[in-house]
Amino acid sequence: MSPHRPTARLGVVALAAATALVGGAGVASAHVTVSSPDAVAEGYGKLVFRVPNESDTASTVSLQIQLPTSDPLASVSIEPVPGWTATATDTPLDPPVTTRDGDTLSSAVSVVSFTADPGGGIAPGQFQEFALSAGPFPDTDTMTFNVVQTYSDGTEAAWIEPTVEGQEEPESPAPVLTLGAAGDGHGGTASSTPAAAATPAADGDDTTATVALVLGGLGLVAGLAGLALGWSGRRRTVGS
Numbered sequence: 001m002s003p004h005r006p007t008a009r010l011g012v013v014a015l016a017a018a019t020a021l022v023g024g025a026g027v028a029s030a031h032v033t034v035s036s037p038d039a040v041a042e043g044y045g046k047l048v049f050r051v052p053n054e055s056d057t058a059s060t061v062s063l064q065i066q067l068p069t070s071d072p073l074a075s076v077s078i079e080p081v082p083g084w085t086a087t088a089t090d091t092p093l094d095p096p097v098t099t100r101d102g103d104t105l106s107s108a109v110s111v112v113s114f115t116a117d118p119g120g121g122i123a124p125g126q127f128q129e130f131a132l133s134a135g136p137f138p139d140t141d142t143m144t145f146n147v148v149q150t151y152s153d154g155t156e157a158a159w160i161e162p163t164v165e166g167q168e169e170p171e172s173p174a175p176v177l178t179l180g181a182a183g184d185g186h187g188g189t190a191s192s193t194p195a196a197a198a199t200p201a202a203d204g205d206d207t208t209a210t211v212a213l214v215l216g217g218l219g220l221v222a223g224l225a226g227l228a229l230g231w232s233g234r235r236r237t238v239g240s
Contacts, residue, residue: 030052030054031173032049032147033050033175034047034176035047035048035050036179039137039177040179040181040182041137041138041140041179041180042100042139042182043137044133044136044137045134046131047131047133048130049065049130049132050127051129051130051149052127053122053126053127056124058124058151058152059120059123059152060116060149060151061150061151062116062150063113063149064112065111065113065145065146066110066111066145066146067108067145069093071138072105072108072110073134073135073136074108076112076134078131079130079131081128081130083121084114084120085115086112086113086114087112087115088112089109089110089111090108090109091107091108091109093108099136101136112132121152137179142178144162144174144176145175147160147175159174160172161173161174
């Protein structure tokens with residue numbers, strides 16, 4: 001496991017996602033998803049993020065996964081991936097949080113980043129899985145993870161848009177994990193959208209910046225809907 005690096009940068013994923021939203025309105029052809037063979041509410045388990053490469057010419061060279069801080073995961077460890085460097089960013093918790101196990105946390109992992117070695121990454125037509133071991137999970141049906149995927153040509157795909165029951169799936173849905181019921185021994189299901197209803201910006205106060213970003217981003221996407229249809233198939237581009 002890579003060492004944790006304490007920092008006050010609370011909105012690293014949100015900032016990257018904001019750049020991607022401002023840079024363009026594209027339609028993704030594949031989704032980043034999260035699954036688990038054993039994750040249950042109030043338990044521990046393995047989280048597997050499956051990342052397909054959408055580009056015909058560029059490789060995926062970086063991945064940032066945002067973890068909840070309003071109901072933080074007390075234990076987070078990273079499965080090594082050959083050819084990639086993993087780092088965990090800690091965020092101070094003020095006030096400290098008492099976990100269900102009775103431990104007091106003054107900081108928690110808020111972002112896990114994977115960076116490909118020079119010349120490496122996920123090539124066109126390929127995918128890669130990145131795994132974490134974490135817990136205890138909150139007593140809830142689903143968990144949402146905002147993810148930012150960066151390509152070697154500088155473009156980004158921000159998987160941050162909430163999925164709402166009764167509405168069409170957004171262009172870039174945030175990966176959602178469906179947790180098994182506490183004590184039932186079943187794992188979470190693989191999906192970019194939940195089997196049950198998902199609430200917008202799940203995990204409550206997991207960074208005010210991310211919540212504001214999602215709401216603002218949805219307004220931007222709505223305002224550029226006609227343009228987005230004409231750009232179908234393109235990814236989000238950084239800067240503009």
